[in-house]
Amino acid sequence: MENYTKLKDLVASIEGDAEKFFNNGNSAAGTRVRKGLQEIKTLAQEIRNEITATKNSAK
Template identity: 40%
Template sequence: MEKLQQLRTLLETAEKEGQAFYEKNNNAAGTRLRNALQQMKALATDLRKEVTEKKNTVK
């Protein structure tokens, strides 16, 4: 559940940076947005692996 909370926090960060990038044309916010998205991707991959392992050990 901790990783889900981290994912939620990263999503909030990405949303804030996305608004700054698209609405205010802040290029630095675009870089921070890309970073947050990359972190979300890595975290989601880790979370998928954990779910798969747990699902397979229950059988």
């Protein structure tokens, strides 16, 4: 559950940069959004692995 909370915080943290990129065309903000999305992808995969391990250990 800790990683899920981190995931939600990470999504919230890139929201401002996403607005700057899409609304104002700030390319540096776009780079920060892309970096944040990569971190989200990695964290989401970790959460998937935790869920699978927990599910399999319950059997």
